[in-house]
Amino acid sequence: MSTPIIELAGVSRTFEQRRKIVKAVDNVSFSVNEGDVICLVGESGCGKTTTGKMVSGLLRPSSGEVRYRGKDIWKMNKEEFREYRLAVQLIHQDPYASLNPAHTIYRILSAPLIHHKLVQDENHARERVRELMRTVEISPPDDFFDKYPHQLSGGQRQRISVARALTVNPSVIVADEAVSMVDVSIRISLLAMLTKLMRDLGVTFIFITHDLAVAKYFAWEGRIAVMYLGRMVELSRTPELINNPQHPYTNALLSAIPEADPRLTRTKERIQLRSPDVPSLLNLPPGCTFHTRCPLYEEGLCDVHVPQLQELEPGVDVACHVAARRHGISLVGETSNR
Amino acid sequence: MKTLRLLMHNKVGFAGFLGVLFFLFLAFVAPLFIPLDTETRVDQIYQLPSAEHILGTDFQGRDIFSLIVHGGRDVMVVAFLTGLISTTIAVILGSLSALLGGWVDSLIMAVTDVWLAIPQLPLLAVVATMIKLDSVVLTAVVLAALAWPSLTRAIRSQVLSLRQREYVQAAQLLDLGNRHIISSELLPNMMSYIAINLVFAMTGAVYSQVLLVFLGLVTLSNNWGVIINLAWTRGAIFSSMAFMNILAPVLALALFQLSLVSFTRSLEEIFNPRLRTSV
Amino acid sequence: MTINDGLLVMTKTVLEVDNLSVEFPARRGLVKAVRNVSFQLYEGEALALIGESGSGKTTLGLSLVRLLPKTARIREGRILYRKDGEEQDVLLLSREGLRAFRWRECAMVFQGAQNAFNPVLRIEDQFIDTARAHGIRDKDKVRAEARELLRRVHLDPDRVLKSFPHELSGGMRQRVLIALGLLLKPQIVILDEPTTALDILTQRSVIEVLRSVRDEFKFSLIFISHDLSLAAELADRVATVYAGKIVEIGNVFDIFEKPRHPYTQGLTQTVPTVTGELRELISIPGSPPDLIEPPKGCAFNPRCPYASERCRQEQPPLEEVGDGQFAACWNWREITERKPL
Numbered sequence: 001m002s003t004p005i006i007e008l009a010g011v012s013r014t015f016e017q018r019r020k021i022v023k024a025v026d027n028v029s030f031s032v033n034e035g036d037v038i039c040l041v042g043e044s045g046c047g048k049t050t051t052g053k054m055v056s057g058l059l060r061p062s063s064g065e066v067r068y069r070g071k072d073i074w075k076m077n078k079e080e081f082r083e084y085r086l087a088v089q090l091i092h093q094d095p096y097a098s099l100n101p102a103h104t105i106y107r108i109l110s111a112p113l114i115h116h117k118l119v120q121d122e123n124h125a126r127e128r129v130r131e132l133m134r135t136v137e138i139s140p141p142d143d144f145f146d147k148y149p150h151q152l153s154g155g156q157r158q159r160i161s162v163a164r165a166l167t168v169n170p171s172v173i174v175a176d177e178a179v180s181m182v183d184v185s186i187r188i189s190l191l192a193m194l195t196k197l198m199r200d201l202g203v204t205f206i207f208i209t210h211d212l213a214v215a216k217y218f219a220w221e222g223r224i225a226v227m228y229l230g231r232m233v234e235l236s237r238t239p240e241l242i243n244n245p246q247h248p249y250t251n252a253l254l255s256a257i258p259e260a261d262p263r264l265t266r267t268k269e270r271i272q273l274r275s276p277d278v279p280s281l282l283n284l285p286p287g288c289t290f291h292t293r294c295p296l297y298e299e300g301l302c303d304v305h306v307p308q309l310q311e312l313e314p315g316v317d318v319a320c321h322v323a324a325r326r327h328g329i330s331l332v333g334e335t336s337n338r
Numbered sequence: 339m340k341t342l343r344l345l346m347h348n349k350v351g352f353a354g355f356l357g358v359l360f361f362l363f364l365a366f367v368a369p370l371f372i373p374l375d376t377e378t379r380v381d382q383i384y385q386l387p388s389a390e391h392i393l394g395t396d397f398q399g400r401d402i403f404s405l406i407v408h409g410g411r412d413v414m415v416v417a418f419l420t421g422l423i424s425t426t427i428a429v430i431l432g433s434l435s436a437l438l439g440g441w442v443d444s445l446i447m448a449v450t451d452v453w454l455a456i457p458q459l460p461l462l463a464v465v466a467t468m469i470k471l472d473s474v475v476l477t478a479v480v481l482a483a484l485a486w487p488s489l490t491r492a493i494r495s496q497v498l499s500l501r502q503r504e505y506v507q508a509a510q511l512l513d514l515g516n517r518h519i520i521s522s523e524l525l526p527n528m529m530s531y532i533a534i535n536l537v538f539a540m541t542g543a544v545y546s547q548v549l550l551v552f553l554g555l556v557t558l559s560n561n562w563g564v565i566i567n568l569a570w571t572r573g574a575i576f577s578s579m580a581f582m583n584i585l586a587p588v589l590a591l592a593l594f595q596l597s598l599v600s601f602t603r604s605l606e607e608i609f610n611p612r613l614r615t616s617v
Numbered sequence: 618m619t620i621n622d623g624l625l626v627m628t629k630t631v632l633e634v635d636n637l638s639v640e641f642p643a644r645r646g647l648v649k650a651v652r653n654v655s656f657q658l659y660e661g662e663a664l665a666l667i668g669e670s671g672s673g674k675t676t677l678g679l680s681l682v683r684l685l686p687k688t689a690r691i692r693e694g695r696i697l698y699r700k701d702g703e704e705q706d707v708l709l710l711s712r713e714g715l716r717a718f719r720w721r722e723c724a725m726v727f728q729g730a731q732n733a734f735n736p737v738l739r740i741e742d743q744f745i746d747t748a749r750a751h752g753i754r755d756k757d758k759v760r761a762e763a764r765e766l767l768r769r770v771h772l773d774p775d776r777v778l779k780s781f782p783h784e785l786s787g788g789m790r791q792r793v794l795i796a797l798g799l800l801l802k803p804q805i806v807i808l809d810e811p812t813t814a815l816d817i818l819t820q821r822s823v824i825e826v827l828r829s830v831r832d833e834f835k836f837s838l839i840f841i842s843h844d845l846s847l848a849a850e851l852a853d854r855v856a857t858v859y860a861g862k863i864v865e866i867g868n869v870f871d872i873f874e875k876p877r878h879p880y881t882q883g884l885t886q887t888v889p890t891v892t893g894e895l896r897e898l899i900s901i902p903g904s905p906p907d908l909i910e911p912p913k914g915c916a917f918n919p920r921c922p923y924a925s926e927r928c929r930q931e932q933p934p935l936e937e938v939g940d941g942q943f944a945a946c947w948n949w950r951e952i953t954e955r956k957p958l
Binding site: 056057064082085086088089090092094097098099100101102103111112115116144161165167168 | 407502504505507508509510511512513515518522523526527
Binding site for chain 1: 646669670771786788815817818819820821822824829843844845846847849850870871883885887888889890891892893895898899900901902904905933
């Protein structure tokens with residue numbers, strides 16, 4: 001097997017908050033091969049955004065390694081880091097905050113081209129900017145050259161953000177809730193555009209979202225990783241995860257989502273949780289952090305031992321004692337009670 | 339054209355702009371046509387406004403209007419120089435402090451803390467005894483030396499907040515370099531903030547210099563502060579007839595300040611790209 | 618009409634909006650946020666107002682309780698409130714009348730549950746204050762009532778009553794607001810984006826709470842949302858709002874299964890479902906409309922695949938297109954099946 005383009009090995013990240021240590025990401029490992037797509041899904045505070053920031057090098061892990069093509073990005077030499085820096089780009093959530101209000105669209109898109117000498121002259125730059133705008137389906141490009149971000153709609157701004165990331169021909173794009181803030185009628189065309197990029201340009205996508213339906217649509221041929229309170233609880237191929245979720249948290253999420261179809265949503269089976277309250281990151285429960293709410297909870301097991309992510313079937317990795325036992329696997333061993 | 343339209347868009351701001359223009363004219367052009375009245379007329383002291391002396395006369399019978407006309411230039415030059423020097427220092431130190439962080443930040447912040455803790459007026463009094471503050475430039479330098487710390491803090495916090503913006507992060511991710519980040523991403527979004535701070539620094543400088551002159555700590559030739567100082571020391575406050583001697587320079591100062599402050603409203607609109615293009 | 622097991626039952630109208638238009642002045646001109654809107658709210662039903670940002674749905678909701686910002690102007694129209702055989706126009710109410718109307722008859726629970734509370738008051742005092750503002754001074758009675766309501770929204774009264782708003786999670790605050798809205802037993806409750814910005818599991822608990830209090834207190838519910846799935850889940854009837862107008866209104870199954878307005882049809886095709894296999898999604902081309910200068914004719918015509926010359930010239934009226942279903946489209950007869958836009 002070839003080297004994964006992005007690999008996280010035992011990555012954790014802590015923050016200090018009110019003199020207490022908050023573990024935003026706890027021992028997360030996964031790898032993505034070139035051209036693949038993975039969606040990080042979870043509720044607020046699950047660590048998905050922090051993970052995205054570590055993948056894109058905006059945050060340094062407290063422990064563990066983030067590797068680009070097999071090399072730890074924080075141990076790279078200048079040359080290697082530069083290559084990584086341009087190869088992995090991030091698209092932010094808020095199209096209103098991610099473009100500099102003082103610059104025209106042309107300037108926003110041409111600055112990286114000129115700075116990195118990806119174009120020979122002004123004419124070439126214009127041609128390339130036009131091409132990029134066509135790639136993100138903004139037309140006619142010339143009409144937008146002299147516009148300022150505030151003159152564009154949310155969907156158009158988000159497309160410009162994508163075009164800006166594409167200026168440096170990245171191999172990996174981390175998209176953090178990239179479609180969450182645009183209107184529903186625009187969302188699908190934006191997603192379709194990103195899907196096209198993935199297919200046509202072979203860009204590897206790490207797609208972060210709170211919306212499982214969007215994740216399903218975007219990563220049907222890839223994988224979804226579900227995170228809960230800083231840990232990855234399930235990482236499976238999308239159709240398996242959607243149709244046959246193994247972790248009780250994944251299952252609870254899927255059953256709780258209201259569907260835009262009255263018959264479907266009114267007949268859906270709902271899973272009752274033991275408690276509606278999410279534990280605080282400042283005071284995480286011992287063992288499996290989901291045990292306080294989990295319908296499968298077993299005393300003496302789930303509240304004592306931290307389950308590690310384990311492959312239960314090919315392409316189905318789950319961190320749950322009960323699910324593992326159903327597959328004849330025990331996850332109890334090296335774990336601890338913090 | 340666009341700038342002019344924006345200038346006129348905010349009525350208060352535009353009134354301020356006209357006021358500033360008026361005072362500039364009064365202080366720099368009018369003196370060419372109106373001679374400074376230096377003659378002592380003992381029979382005409384403390385006169386009320388009349389056709390001959392539109393603002394009345396002072397304790398020596400001099401025409402107050404001519405004193406006001408000639409007394410504005412130094413006030414404005416000192417204010418402008420002070421504003422310019424202190425803002426420049428503040429932009430450089432504030433940005434360095436915010437961008438470099440670490441010990442540079444700690445050092446600069448420690449210095450501003452100490453500086454802000456020193457009572458300024460007594461310090462000025464001490465400085466004035468050591469250095470003879472009789473030139474416009476020297477006065478401006480001393481005032482700027484006092485004004486920069488609070489401005490530096492303001493600029494620092496502005497840079498810190500801008501630095502967290504997603505478009506600045508995007509520029510980091512695109513490896514566009516620090517020079518680009520400062521000159522293209524940060525500065526354009528700070529221009530209105532800097533311009534407005536410059537104007538406020540000027541208004542501050544107007545008051546502190548007039549105070550210094552009034553207290554006699556700075557010896558400059560005729561200016562609005564001097565008029566107040568002389569009126570005060572020559573007993574104008576004891577004569578009910580002499581109110582014009584005090585009122586005229588005080589009003590001139592207040593109106594000039596008001597014009598400057600109002601003008602900042604227009605500055606905001608001029609530098610805001612959102613407003614620039616939607617008119 | 619309400620739907621009981623697919624059976625249509627005629628019921629009384631509690632609120633009737635008649636030809637309502639609301640405008641705001643803005644830099645570029647007048648924002649026509651609500652344009653000649655008419656609809657009825659029946660007793661005990663849940664009506665969803667669905668639309669994208671800038672469609673005017675929130676302004677419409679706010680005008681029902683006259684909580685519009687000061688700059689807004691109600692250009693024309695009537696909002697008739699009916700109770701016990703009496704009828705009054707909300708737009709003609711006096712200050713006092715309006716105050717009584719707002720909480721006793723019609724409660725509005727806002728988007729962003731955080732700002733709706735006074736941050737320095739305990740939840741208990743928020744209840745007492747609200748009651749006092751409407752002339753109820755018996756604190757013990759209010760307290761008892763509050764406890765009961767909090768239990769109904771699945772909260773622990775002992776803990777919640779003594780808490781400050783910031784000590785509660787987003788979902789808890791939203792539920793407290795629902796309880797607070799029900800304090801004076803209003804006949805109508807209006808919810809603005811009740812589940813937006815809440816996590817999935819929290820959203821689920823709010824939905825369940827809404828369902829159970831509705832069963833119990835039988836109030837009429839209007840909820841404003843951009844989220845189609847919430848409408849599918851909770852509404853009896855759905856109204857789609859586009860460019861300040863209701864373009865389609867009908868019972869929830871008709872709206873989702875046989876929409877007759879191209880915009881409604883477009884919306885239902887853009888939202889992915891999580892259950893089942895991948896179904897094809899089709900997006901609506903173009904951008905949201907400008908409310909200052911809405912397109913001539915039907916406001917949706919620049920984005921509409923069915924648009925004909927007539928659509929570019931004349932505004933279509935709301936027309937009955939099915940049993941209790943109305944659509945404002947000249948070409949509604951052509952819109953019969955799911956078809957790519």
